[in-house]
Every structure is written in structure tokens, then in C-alpha cells.
Amino acid sequence: MEKFSYVNATSLKQVTSLLSDSGWGEVMMIAGGTDLLAELKEYIETPKTLINLKTLPGMDSISADASGLKIGALTTVAEIAMHPTIQHHYTVLAQAAASVATPQIRNVGTLGGNLCQRPRCWYYRDETVSCLKKGGDLCYAVEGLSKYHAIFGGDPVYIVHPSDIAPALIALNASIKIVGPEGEKTIKVEDFFTLPAANPFRENVLEPNEIVVEVHVPKPNPNTKSLYLKAREKGAPDFALASVAGVFEVMGRTCQTASIVLGGVAPAPWRSTDAETALTGKMINDSVSAKAGKEAVKNAQPLNDNEYKVTLTQNLISRAAMMAVSK
């Protein structure tokens, strides 16, 4: 990696002022570092300054009350996965966090880092390949090898967003608090992520001088069943070939509401309103769940090597729907 200076963060104000005016890549933030360190070693990123966020006070805890959860951006993935309240009332989130990488990575990787991690695309991660995402001319996945790439929302960059936690948060209707030089703002996690058509170089709306500080998750209604299904080639560690974060309000076998967000299939977590519509208000059985899966992928646009993801996504959605109404 290139040499950089290392600054311990003391306050959010200091962080945003250090970030100010530098544009992307000159000054970067590091928390767990499980993603950034690899990017530095591979010369994908070559910042002049790294700000160590772990020294920021009060940003690494989980609080739960009747209205919901507040999770600091420095909370580790392991703490989210093992938190009893999250496991019980926000199951999809605990399951998603538990599916991330390995115990070692979960023990240091943070919520903020998980949401802001960069794509795993094998062209993007190869320093010697100048792809569109890095300012080059083309997305090599289009004509090249695309087994792990997007089937939705790709154009013009066919990466997939690697986060497991993001689809779970979106399915739970969570919000994200962002601090910048002008103060703080809170937006839906769903609106945090962007597609390459809007900006091929970034995966979210953060400005270069903004920082994610907290996530709020509203408490689900008591009749909610939520779950996270992640398909991968290897038990662990492996990123999702496709994943489904499902949050369902159920009465008996009837699905009153459904919130379904996909991971591993698009450059951003991908809400499937088609699947949600197909399930909402329905008595869930094999044919209804199968139809929901089918509806979800009707507009999929697979590349040369990832047609299988269409089937996989469809099957995972059906499975999730059936699991939502099973005992």
C-alpha cells in the first residue's frame, strides 16, 4: 500500500472538517478496516490520510426500546448478530449479520463499514484492470465472466452490492443518520443506496465529507415474522450469490404485509415490489409463494454467466414466503 498519515478521530466535527474539500480518496475513514485494508493493499485506494473512527466516543452501542433500535455505526457486526433483542424481534437483521464473513471479521467489522463497503467484483478488485467503475471505459462483466454479477439494475456497471445487513435494514424500514459539515440528516436506508445509472463510481449518496453515524430501526409489529436467506457457494466465508431479507406481518397463513429486499443481485439492495404485491393479503401456499418468486424476477436481465441467479432468486423468495407462515 501507499504511505498515509493516520489520524485518531476525536469528534464528528473534526472528522467532517478533515474530510472537507478533499474529494474522494484523498482522506478516507477507517473503522474495522476489513474491507478498506484489502483495497489499500491492492492499490485500489491510495489515500493520503486515514481517519481512525474507532476513537470516536459513544458510537458503538445498541439501544432498544419500545419504539425500536438505535445502533451506532461503530457497533460490530458480531454484536448485532448476538444481541438477544435483535435476535428475537429483528430476526432478519441478526441472521443477516450472522451470515457475514467469519467470526474474526464480524468481531472487527462495523455496521457503518458494512453499509459502505465497496463491491467485490473481480475486475474492480484487480488493480491492473481499468474498469468503468474505476474510471475506465467499460464494465468487463458485460462481455466477460459474470457468474457473480448483477441481474437487476446493472446498467452501466454490473457489480452487486455485497452487504447482507443492508437488505435486512431496508426490509425493516430502517433509517440512517448522516453527519456532514452542515449538520446531520436522517434518510431511509433504502434511499441511501444508489444505482450506477445515477453514479457509476459510488454505491450510495454519501458526499465525500459525510459520515454515517447511526441506524434507527422501527420496532416491528408483534405479528411480524422476519428472516434472511443467503445462498452461497461455500458455507463460510462467502458472499451471497443471492439473498432475501423478508419481513412479513402474518395472521395464520395469511400474509398481511410483505417487505422483501434482495441482496447479491443488483448494484444496490433491491426491493422487490413485485414479490411484495404478489404476497400481500394472500393466504400463503406453494402456488402463491411460487408466483411471488416468479413475479420478482420477471424483469431480470441476466448476463452471459448468471442466468442461474434468476432461478435462485425466484426459489429463495418462494422459500422465504413459505417459511414466514410455517410454525
Added chain:
Amino acid sequence: MASWGEASQSRLIGKRISRLSGKDKVTGKAKYTYDINRPGMLYARILRSDVAHAAVMNIDLSQAEALPGVKAVIPLTEAGRNLRYQGQEIAAVAAETDDIAKDALRLIFIELEELPFVVTEADAMAEDAPQIRDWEGNQSNPGVNEQGDIEAGFKEAAVTVEATYHTPVQTHVCLETHGNVTEWTDEQNLTVWASTQAVFGVRNDFARRFEIPANQVRVITEHMGGGFGSKFGPGVEGHTAAQLSRITGQPVKLMLTRRAEHLVAGNRPSMTQHVKAGASSDGRLVAYDMRGYGTGGISSGAGFQAPYVYHVENRKTERFNVATNAGNQRAMRAPGHPQGAFAMDSLMDELAEKLGMNPLEFRRINDSSEVRQAQYTLGAQEIGWHRRNTVPGSGTGVKKRGMGVGSGQWGGGGGRGTQARVTINADGTVEAVTGTQDIGTGIRTAIAIIVAEEFGLAPTDISVKVGDSGPGLPSGGSGGSQTTASVAPVIKTAAIAAKQKLFEHVAPLLKAPVDDLRVGTSTIYVASDRTNTVTWNQATGLLGQESISEGGNWDQELRQGGVAGTQFAEVEVDTQTGNVQVIKIVAVQDCGLAINRLTTESQINGGVIMGLGQTLLEERIMDPQTGRMLNANLEDYKVPGTYEIPEIKSIVFDTHRKVTGVGEPPCIPTLGAIANAVYNAIGVRIRELPITPDKVLTALAEKKA
């Protein structure tokens, strides 16, 4: 003539004994080459080609040389030469720290003219492909073999199967990457800590390379983190380290990066077989016609076994190499066998199904090995073969189970060339020294067991020194599953000789003839009067200022080659996700006399896991667009982890009391067993490895359509 005696007489041999180095390994005390640090040591790195094919126009090392902390920069190619694969060496740097060496690599400027490349077999064989080596159409002259009367065979056939089977390139994934620490003690004496499977082979190579006497090179490999056939020579990295060390006069450490390990440190070649075969109505294989090829990258050597294990009277085979702009193949655990076994065992199942026969019965008819016939019975019983789907894919539910069987064979009889000494000191200590190397297989412990058995001591009483050419007791490289069968007879006969010498010292004291002496537990006694006894230490005390030190010989009666193996797999296929979970493997491995049953079982477990990886996960992915390997890491080059590893029932099938190596054979039958089990589960055959979810889902979708 020496023999290993009856099992009932053995106190240690054939028992389960923990490896002597186990504690050192788990506590981190064991030093691998990677752990060696010498005073004043420099760190070296190699700059490698990013591209698959290019002409070198110019190399400028000056800026790298000028970087503070850089001690030497040497070119490894030159203007006018071609780089023929990604990862090929361009230049090397030695610096005071590894970070400086890394920075210096980025200050080497190379001007290249990129040339057309081919990195896949299909591209290499395409009509308009650029010719990348001295083979027309990038294909070597085919080797053709014809036996019997193939036309008559097909006439006799009641059923025929025509199919194409493919296995991709697999890399060795040694956990310890290749590398060396080199140190010149003066201009004529070189010491090398090498991560190698061949201490003496590496010694001789360095001696030739630097034109110094072989006995002035000392190679040390105390512990080794995996080789699997890829670590027999010093490689470019070894020669480079020694050269940098010579230039700077300082020790140099040069270990490959994980990326380089995938790109240049060897691989198992791919295999593609187009095969047509026939079987008679009574279940005999009667005709076999195969045309196949593989790529070993820019080198040749992409051979494979076909037909395999099962006998076919009438056969024709034609095979050739395809050149690609990719790193050289090297020997990899049972070279040519796993690929061949996958194709043959798949083919056997396909023929059996067409005949309406139980695939196990079909094998019995065509397998002349009596050992394997017995293994079929035992393995079928252990896995519960009767529970398999008689109609493939007939299981109900989303997750479907199936069973399969596969077979393998190997040599492993060892060879001459090992010298060893067993020394008994007056204080009762015992040393066994030989120039073999323990590459993780447990030979160190096996040596201790053999000597301890002979002397009535415990394995921990024996100080075993291996992995060092210094004592000048050569042994061959650890390859071909030869180590134990090469080393054990020499150690055994050396121990017998040393014991005889000790008896000669003891006989006068016990007033008994030497022939009447025996060892007990840390004692020596008179067979005809068991009360007449001395302790081991009393006996060795008689040596005074002397030691007993005896060599041995490779007594051929103590070893034997030729093993058969069979494995049965039970798998569960999730038909919604395409995931294949192996539930259980029963591995019945013929192995002769297992010196240490525990490490023999570990060998079998390891082989099964490696075979499982090749079947379900591993594949070198080359990008035709950029010429690069896309998964030169351990994120997208996937090897089995805890979740993938099933229950493994390793059955040491010891058919005789002679030593045979089994390092390689247990990785062979796994492929066919799992692939056939997947078919049995879902009723769709996948003829291309690895069997990943994309292939399973695609195959299931095609079946449905």
C-alpha cells in the same frame, strides 16, 4: 530377512499415535520457512507480468535502485524476450523491509508491447488463434494408443454412451506459499531454509546453479506447509533469493504472495474427454474410444488416465496438450488420476444405467482387483448402499439425497536411495537421522515409532532429525506417495543393526548369548530366563564413552507397491439453491501396513477433503477478455471449509504387513463418488467440474424443460 512381524506382536506399529510435532505446531513453536528470520536479513519481492503475452521492449530499474533501503535490484527478463503468461517474472528487489521491497517494485518501469494471447483451451484451439508456442494450432502431436479390436467391441455392445467430461485447472493452494530464506556463509557455502518436498533435490539444484560442491549447500526444511507435488525445486524464486543474497552478502527471505502462488507455482492441468464406450448385455465393458486434451499452460504435461481402473479389452485413446498463456502445470497429488477417475466413474454409471444394472454390480464385473472387490462389499455396507435411490432423482422434497461410488489405484512402493543412521548414546538417548522431509504427512513420527518399537521405548524417547541435508544422509523427494515405503525399511534395518550392537555389549553382563536377548519395555531381557534383565539405561551405560551408530538398507521385503481404493458418498442436493452438501464419505483405502494408524487416517481424511474441493468448488478462472486469472486469491478460488467437510469414515484397509505409501490415492475416488451421488440424488448428470450451484440449477432447469 527382516519383517514387520505379526500385528499381535506389535506394541506401537499400527496403533494410533499422536504426531510428535503436533504440540509444536498448535502452539506456534514449530518454525516453517516463513518463520525463519536471520540477523541482517533482507526481504525480497518479484515484479511479475500483469499481462498474458507481451514482448519486453525496455526495463528501467534505476528508480527502484535509488529508493532508500533497497539493497539490490535484478532483472529476470530482458528487452527482446517475451512474457508468455500472467505472473511471469520481470525483476526482483531485495530491501531492508518488506514494505520497502513492495514500494520498490512499483518504481520498476517496464515497456511492453502486448501480443495476442489465448488463456482458455477453446480460444487456443479456435481456427484463427495466435500460435503461442511450437505447436501447430496450439496442440501437441496426439499420443495414440490402440488395443484389441474396437469395431468388434462396439458390435458386441448392447449399449453405448457418448459423453464429454471436463475438469478445470486446479491450483495446489499450499497454505505456506513457495519460498526460501537463503544465506551465504561465505562465497562457497550456502544455507537455504526451503519450503520444499525435496531437501536433497533442492541442495543439488542450488549446487549446480551456483557451481559449488553439493556438500557446501545445506538445505533445511524442519516443517513444511503443504506442497502436493508443487515444491520439488527451488524455482525462480529460490534462485532469485540466492542470487540477491550473494550480491548483497546478506540473508534474503523471498516467499511468494498468494496471488503469485496461484499464477506461477504450478497447477493440476485441465482435462476434456470426448468418450464413446460400449458394454455388452451381460455387463462387460467391450469398447472404449476416447479423444481428449488438457492444458498445462505454456508447458506440456497435461496427461490423464483413460480408461481408468476398469479393464476394457478393445480401446483406442488419443490425447494431446493444448498450450495456453498461463502458468506451468506441476505434479499435483496423484497427477492425472482424479481427472481420469471422475470421467471413468461417471461413464461407468452412465453405462450401468443404460444396462439397467446396479452401478456397483457393473463395477464388480469389470474390476479385476480382488482388493477392490472386498472394498466394494465393505464400503457398501458402511454407507448403507441399499438406501440409495434405485431410480435416480426419485426422492421427494426440496432436498434430495443420493449415493455414489468411485474407485482409484496407486503405486506407493517407495524406492532406493535413502540413507539413515540410528544412534544409541551411553546416556540412553536415541537419535534417528535421515535426509527425508516431513511435509505434513507424519514421517517424523513414523520413524520414531519404528525405532521405539525395535528398542522397547516410547516414540517420544526417540529424537528424530529429518529435513536437513547437513548430516549428509540423502533421501529422495517426497512425491509419488513414496516417502514411508522408501524410508521405513532403512530405519527399521538400521534400528535392528543398532540393537544387535547393543545386545553384544549386554550379552556378557547377562551371561547369555546375543541371540537369546530381547527388548521389553525399556528393558533388555533373556528370552530363556525372563527374570534375567537390565534396564535400557543400564544397558546403554555399558557403552562408556562410545555410541552405537548404525546405517540401514532398503530391504525390499519390508515394502510393497500397488494400492486400490474405493469411496462411497452420500450427498444432499438442495434443488432450490443448487447447493450440494456431502453428508458422508466412506473411504476404504488399501494401504498395506500402516505404521501409524492415526496419521494414515489423517492422510485419507485430507485426500477426501482435497477430492471434495476439486469436485464441488475449485477452479482456476481465466478471463478470455483480459488474459488474467480472475480468482488468484482465496475469496473466489474456493477451497473446502468446515461447512463443506462431511462425516468421513476413513477405513485403513490393511491387506498385508508391508509398508506402502498412501499420500495420494485417497484424493482419487472422491470425485466419481460425489458426482455419481449428485446424479443419483437429482437425476441430472453434471459432466463438468466443479459442481457448483449455477451448474446444478441450470441442469435442473434443462431437465424440467
